[in-house]
Amino acid sequence: MAASVAPMGNSEHLGREHFGVVIAGGGPVGLLLAGELRLHGIATLVLEQAPQGQGEPRTLSLHARTLESLDRRGLLTDFTAAQDSVPGLADYRRQLNDHGARGHFAGIYQLGRNAAEAEQPHGLTLPREVVKELLGKRAEGLGAVVRHGQEVTGLEQDGDGVTVTVRTEDGSYPVRADFLVGCDGGRSTVRKSAGIAFPGTGPSVVARMGRAVFEVEGGGELPIGWERTDGGWYMRMPDGRVAVTEWEVPDDLESPVTVAELAESIHRVTGLRVTLSDPEYVTRFTDSARQASSYRAGRVLLAGDAAHVHFPAGGQGVNLGMQDAFNLGWKLAAECRGGAPEGLLDSYGAERHPVAARVLHNTRAQVALMRPGPQVDALREMFVDLMGIDGVNTYLSEIIYGTGIRYGSAPDDHPLVGTFARDLPLTTPGGPTRLAELLRSGRPLLLGLNGGGSAVLDAAAPWSDRVERVRAEAERPYATALLVRPDGYTAWAAEGAVDTRSLRAALTAWCGPERAAG
16 A cells, blocks of 8 residues: 655645555554554555654553553563663562562452463563653554654545544644544544544542642652542552542533642541642542444544543553554554455454453443442442452453453364464474464464474465465463464464364454465
């Protein structure tokens, strides 16, 4: 697919630009999606409203499924090294790990206690700007164009593409794209302009958060950790953030939050009077839970907070959005290149919409379990006991960390179909490797194991231009052959004798029709 990209400083040519995909929003989701598209050579433009280096200084928790996915793109080592370079965050994570818990459900830190065998048993904690830097470096290194201080203000689509209106400090200009993806947050201009509804529930709690120098009247410090009080919830993170949550929602949620408002909320929740100085930022958010009625309207798609918003209980938001990007990237790239199987792009919404709906459901449950009062006190005590049961702990851990996701499959499919393909040490003709490393290219992987793969790989020869075909030996394989999608999920699997007809059907459904070799 051709793309004409003019120099940024030449306004005469800006209106003639044509990209395969324009992404509105340069946060982690938009930048990750840009990198995924560039793996497949799709001309990609990212438009970020905020100037470079500006944005709310938040800290993000990256969970198991996200880390597994980053590993399959060769990015996990960089993310781990970045966390280790921030001593306070690394120490905090180690403290959690020493206690055998990776995180919480409704502030009950019991999750992951039986996850020692998990592929990624421990999460990562990183400043949002560091995550953006890592993903932006990758996207631009692969050839994506990223522009800051440029806001998408409108769109017009037709059967051939989308004309995107972009506002800068010097005026507005149009950009043409085959597809537009809105990664522009909960108040998404793209979603509104595309006429996609955003139903859900309104706020029942309000949280205020900030990072500043806090001084407690009479001496002492605000402790690190979580505390539930009669007035609400208090939280202080090792990076200096303080957050308080209350169940009295003010009428005015649109006016800018102030330092005094945060200090007053801290007093109501903790009983401590504090003064704040040198504020880095203060913000306010609620437990509004909304989800786009559809993730696609013609040539416009949504991902991340533009598609779903919820209370940030368990740190699920960025992980949910990044998993949207991993799911969407290869499908949208196939559509842009041409020859994609019918319905492949629509499978993005079909698969990801139910996943986000479950996240909204569990965050509503967590908010209910966090409420003050003796009835909830009793419920929480019972919940602590329940989370000590391995099955319950595993169930809740899989909900929060995304490791329980299984996409749809047919009744006669192998039980692995729709599940995330577990990493596996392998020996190939080229030497030792891992299943995760074989997905670095972002192409589907057909893996034939332990001498049973010859017929499998031969049957897939007409798809060799789109599929990585690998014969390997494994000490403890969990299948004879696997077809793994670029996002790491299993599209087809077999044990023992292989039915090549079902393999060819799966290759056609996910990779398109066969083509003559050469």
